[in-house]
Amino acid sequence: MTKFNLQSMIDKIEDATGTPGEVYDGINNDETIYIEPDQLVDVINILRDHFDCIHLTAITAQQREDQHDTIEVMYHFWKGRGITLLMKLPTSTPQLTSIIDFLPGADFYEREVAEMFGIHYTGREETPPLLLPDDWQNGPPFIGREENDAE
């Protein structure tokens, strides 16, 4: 399996978006690039068109303990090795563009982070519940965890 060249990928992202993709080296066994949330679709198109890298393994969201005003979202791709796109969204209005139009395999991943973290996806009609009950009333379970745990 041909592996991608990280520097070449970063250069392409800068050419297309006008901002340099900043490397985050905090994750073992994976290459990670910070991007702006509004660049997501453009960057995925670059991965697909220039690097044949379109296998989306997962979407991970998380809220760090010391950054309650931010939700981190990671799109984990793989092409011989892992490449993760890392974005930071404001907790008050977390919003991303859906990619299911050209990558329908992202449907369940988007629905899961929508219900677990309250992320709103534009470009798709709705994000129906995937794992939580239909009558779930308590909001996204991964937001405000410390308060919930204390109770």
Add this chain to the structure above:
Amino acid sequence: MQNRISIPIGPQHPLLKEPLSMMIDISGEKVLGGSMRLGYVHRGIERLAEQRNYIQNVLLIERVCGICSHVHTTTYCYAVEALLGIEIPPRAQYIRALMCELERIHSHLLWLGILAKHVGLETIFMHAWHDRESSLDIMEAISGGRVSHAANQIGGVSFNLDKAQAEMIRSTISNLRTQVEGLLNVIETEPALHARTQGVAPVSAEMIRQYCVVGPIARASGVDIDLRRDDPLPPYDQLEFKVITHADGDAWARTLVRAQETRESLNLCDTIMRDMPDGEVLVRAPRKVPPGEAIIRSEAPRGEVFYYLRSDGSENPARVKIRTPTLSALSMIPAQLAAIQVADIPVVLAGIDLCVACADR
């Protein structure tokens, strides 16, 4: 066209071994499409993992799946060990891989039995599940558990193999090979199985890519991907094996790929037993995990398993993200159902090799 009607399948249904809710739209005998709802066995394992320490989580993670429990703890433990910066002894790596291959054999034979039952071939079902017992017997003899093996610990594995156990494994594998070869012969020549699966619900390589599908389903559509070869955990980087692929992408191809992978896993068990080095199987791992993040991928019986693990330096992990291969395969089912006959619905569902508990977590 006749009237369009919707039929519910699940969450409890004889066709399903685990709870899953589908609404399938049909017109006469033709399926038009469908939708799906998960969550009936959602246990909140990712959230629970944040409330337990790293050692307790080995036991919790083993409960993600009742079929491929070992590969989950293997992937989790490699992620914790990456954060700890420790390397487990080579013999422990080989024992982990041996258990993974035994798990693949039992998972594929279990699946073969279910497929055979769904298409009315009860004899193949009986033989496949009988033969599957041999791999479960080995795992029970060496670990103490048929389904939840508790084989992994952070830093290695819980048990070593003595000479008598090694001999028992070799002889059981040898007997199992004879049985599996017989099954393979039947599968490849049985006209009823061929007629019920060939040309049913073909999936193109492009569709596999669009739905991010992995494992035997992808390989049956000609997508040559196997993390044991392409992004290997130890000791797979030192083991030679053949990645089975097929070009047709139909239910027949998915049957052949899994059946032939069973044979290949038996060969791998032999190689692992032959090359397994002597020595210790466990190193002492610090209880405190330093802050950091790690991603580990491994090849489960159904394809790529993914773990993201973040430590904030406290006693418990700050985030454990689990992605299982069935999740992407499930998302493709509505597209696969479109334009098939109602009678082929069981074949399509069996061809996916559903593991709903894995997908729900």
